[in-house]
Amino acid sequence: MYFAATIAILLTMSLALARALLGPTVFDRVLAVNMFGTKTVLLLSVIAFLYGRPDFLDLALAYALINFIGVLAVLKFVQDYTLRHQNPDTEA
Amino acid sequence: MVTLFGVFLLTLLVITAIGIMRAQHLFVAVMLSGIFSLQMAAIFFILDAADVALTEAAVGAGVATVLMLGALALTDDRERGPKRHRWAPVAVVTLTTLMVIYATFDKPRLGDPSAPVHQHVAPWYLEETPRLIDVPNVVTAILASFRGYDTLGELFVIFTAGIGVLFLLTNPSKEGALSLLRSAEAEGLRHHLVPRIVGRLVVPFIVLFGLYVQFHGDYGPGGGFQAGALISAGFILYALLEGEGRALQVTPVRLLRGMIAGGALLFVGVGLAGMLLGGNFLDYSILADSPIAGQHLGILLVELGVGFTVTGTLLTVFHAFAAREQRS
Amino acid sequence: MEYVFDIASWLLLIAGGVFVFIGGVGALRMPDFYMRMHAASLTDTLGTILVLLGIALQAGLSLAAIKLAAIMVFLLLTSPTAAYALANAARLSGLAPERRIADEGGT
Numbered sequence: 001m002y003f004a005a006t007i008a009i010l011l012t013m014s015l016a017l018a019r020a021l022l023g024p025t026v027f028d029r030v031l032a033v034n035m036f037g038t039k040t041v042l043l044l045s046v047i048a049f050l051y052g053r054p055d056f057l058d059l060a061l062a063y064a065l066i067n068f069i070g071v072l073a074v075l076k077f078v079q080d081y082t083l084r085h086q087n088p089d090t091e092a
Numbered sequence: 093m094v095t096l097f098g099v100f101l102l103t104l105l106v107i108t109a110i111g112i113m114r115a116q117h118l119f120v121a122v123m124l125s126g127i128f129s130l131q132m133a134a135i136f137f138i139l140d141a142a143d144v145a146l147t148e149a150a151v152g153a154g155v156a157t158v159l160m161l162g163a164l165a166l167t168d169d170r171e172r173g174p175k176r177h178r179w180a181p182v183a184v185v186t187l188t189t190l191m192v193i194y195a196t197f198d199k200p201r202l203g204d205p206s207a208p209v210h211q212h213v214a215p216w217y218l219e220e221t222p223r224l225i226d227v228p229n230v231v232t233a234i235l236a237s238f239r240g241y242d243t244l245g246e247l248f249v250i251f252t253a254g255i256g257v258l259f260l261l262t263n264p265s266k267e268g269a270l271s272l273l274r275s276a277e278a279e280g281l282r283h284h285l286v287p288r289i290v291g292r293l294v295v296p297f298i299v300l301f302g303l304y305v306q307f308h309g310d311y312g313p314g315g316g317f318q319a320g321a322l323i324s325a326g327f328i329l330y331a332l333l334e335g336e337g338r339a340l341q342v343t344p345v346r347l348l349r350g351m352i353a354g355g356a357l358l359f360v361g362v363g364l365a366g367m368l369l370g371g372n373f374l375d376y377s378i379l380a381d382s383p384i385a386g387q388h389l390g391i392l393l394v395e396l397g398v399g400f401t402v403t404g405t406l407l408t409v410f411h412a413f414a415a416r417e418q419r420s
Numbered sequence: 421m422e423y424v425f426d427i428a429s430w431l432l433l434i435a436g437g438v439f440v441f442i443g444g445v446g447a448l449r450m451p452d453f454y455m456r457m458h459a460a461s462l463t464d465t466l467g468t469i470l471v472l473l474g475i476a477l478q479a480g481l482s483l484a485a486i487k488l489a490a491i492m493v494f495l496l497l498t499s500p501t502a503a504y505a506l507a508n509a510a511r512l513s514g515l516a517p518e519r520r521i522a523d524e525g526g527t
Contacts, residue, residue: 003093005471008437010100012444017104019447019456020127021111027453027510029123034502035447035460037153038495039440040130042471044137044145045491049475050094051140054484055312058305059137059146061487062322064494065298066154069329070126071502072287073158075509076332077165284508290501294494 002050009043030074037067098138105131117170122160129153142313143231146305150321155406158328162413225387227310235315236391240374244359246317247398251356254405258349261412291333298326306399310388316395320402327403328410336415345411348404355401362393429477436470439463452518453510461503468495 013036020032041064048056108128115121129152136145200207217234225233235243299322306319331339366375376390377383446459469492476488 002433005433005437005474006097008441009471010097012440014100014104015444015448017108017127020124021107022448023453025453025510025515026117026119026123027506027515028456029120030506030509031447031453031457031460033123033126034499034506035443035464036127036130038464038468038499040134040149041491041495042436042440042468043134045472045475045488047094047097047137049478054479054482054487056137056142057484057487057491058308058313059133059142059149061491061494062146062301062305062318063133063149063153064491064498065294065301066150066322066325068498068502068505069154069325069332070157070161071505072291072329072332073161075284075287075505077161078509078513080165081513284505287501287505290497294498297494 002046005046006043006050009039009046013039013043030071034067034071037063037070041067094138098135101131101135101138105135118164118167119161122157122164125160126153126157129156143229143315143318146313146318147321150318150325154325155321155328155410158332159406159409159413162410166413166416224383225391226384227388227391229310229312229314231313232309232315232391232395236394237376237387240363240394243394243398244363244374247356247359247401250401250405251352254352254401254408257405257409257412261416288333291329295326295330295333298329299323302326306395307392309395310391316398317402319395320399321406323399324403324406324410327407331410331414336411340411340415343407345408348408348411351400351404352408355397355399355404358397358400359394362390362397366390425477429474432470432474432477436467436474439470440467443467453515454507454517457503457507461500464499464503465496468492468499 016032016035016039020029020036023029023032041060044060044063045057048054048060105128108124108131112121112124112128115124129148133145133149133153136142136148204210217230217238221227221230221233225237227233302319302322302325305314305322306316307314309315309319327339327343330342362376362379363374366378367373369378371378374390377386379386380389440463443459443463446463447456450456450459472488472492472495476485479485479488
């Protein structure tokens with residue numbers, strides 16, 4: 001049963017990769033990276049159980065915590081870019 | 093069946109690498125390299141190398157993406173295209189790749205039990221670790237104790253990288269940090285209520301989990317490098333949410349520099365303590381009453397040193413990029 | 421009793437796999453960014469719950485189940501927030517949703 005879930009997750013990862021390679025705007029790519037990240041967490045959890053080593057779940061937990069830092073970083077930098085280009089007096 | 097999964101992920105890896113190579117817009121390359129790190133972490137995990145997978149996930153997919161985005165904010169977003177096609181380098185690289193692939197034909201196959209490394213080296217470590225060091229995680233025992241010199245070298249590589257970044261981009265001074273606190277652009281994501289509230293809930297858990305990974309490295313996947321990456325990821329998240337000014341108040345620049353130098357000093361100090369107590373450099377067995385207690389103490393202190401330096405370096409690099417971007 | 425858990429696990433894992441795959445297909449084939457956002461973020465959360473519950477039923481009551489519960493809680497908290505942050509960033513930088521006019525019937 002773990003194999004079926006793993007196959008589904010791997011197929012979705014390849015679809016997310018396709019979106020990251022194709023996506024016309026940068027936000028499509030960030031969406032794909034975020035999706036890839038959550039799928040990686042699921043893949044790590046399922047394979048940890050497949051190997052019969054539940055103490056490897058630490059990796060999935062670590063990654064679940066870190067995943068959304070990248071998306072928030074994108075939000076912050078987009079916001080700064082927009083702010084800087086709307087206020088000409090703050091440009092150097 | 094699991095080999096099939098590994099091969100599939102390796103194929104995705106090649107496709108991602110080609111995508112990174114061909115991307116003209118650097119932001120795309122950064123996002124794709126985040127996916128690359130995730131795939132590497134999954135492949136390491138499938139190959140049963142949990143410590144490396146944890147480090148790769150924490151550093152490559154989390155912190156490195158943020159650092160590269162910070163660097164991108166300071167430069168152009170597009171790659172300047174090549175002026176003319178150069179065939180000589182392509183030929184050299186292709187030839188070298190073919191030679192390396194040919195050289196791997198002589199290697200033993202993956203997991204072959206009659207390979208030399210499985211006949212002599214691995215069984216020695218697996219037998220001697222319970223007798224000499226008595227920690228369940230053999231990887232940590234090898235990294236911190238049997239091969240402590242290598243880890244000392246890695247620590248100094250990270251230390252040098254931190255110093256290198258500080259030479260090129262200085263952190264803001266105390267007045268600079270205060271002025272950042274007052275400027276509007278240092279607001280970070282304060283206006284966005286949802287990420288801010290959720291982030292405030294998550295940051296303590298990230299730091300707590302980082303501490304767990306640091307001290308649990310003897311028993312499960314973990315250790316100083318992974319813990320340093322996780323704790324610095326927590327503080328980077330705080331800096332993204334609350335702005336540079338407040339983040340520099342929480343972790344002042346002097347504290348970060350102290351951590352970078354302090355970690356390296358701790359590691360070398362443990363080595364020198366071994367010498368002063370009558371043994372060799374980095375000999376942990378004489379640090380306490382019994383050799384095994386001494387090994388435990390030595391591994392604990394050494395991993396703590398690594399954790400300090402890695403945290404300090406990653407946070408220093410992040411603040412160097414982010415604060416400079418605010419000021420420009 | 422074990423059979424009940426096994427069958428429940430099977431069902432949850434298969435359902436989770438199906439939803440995850442649907443999300444992937446949606447993210448690839450939807451015509452607009454905001455529509456892809458819908459597909460990806462909703463199925464991320466649901467697929468996560470189903471798959472992790474399926475595994476947790478196999479783990480019984482142990483440390484592994486607590487870790488799985490922790491992973492589930494964090495993913496439930498952070499995945500919708502990331503979706504919000506991304507959609508907000510896209511809107512801030514001016515990406516407009518495609519306007520589609522209903523083509524059937526009335527106004």
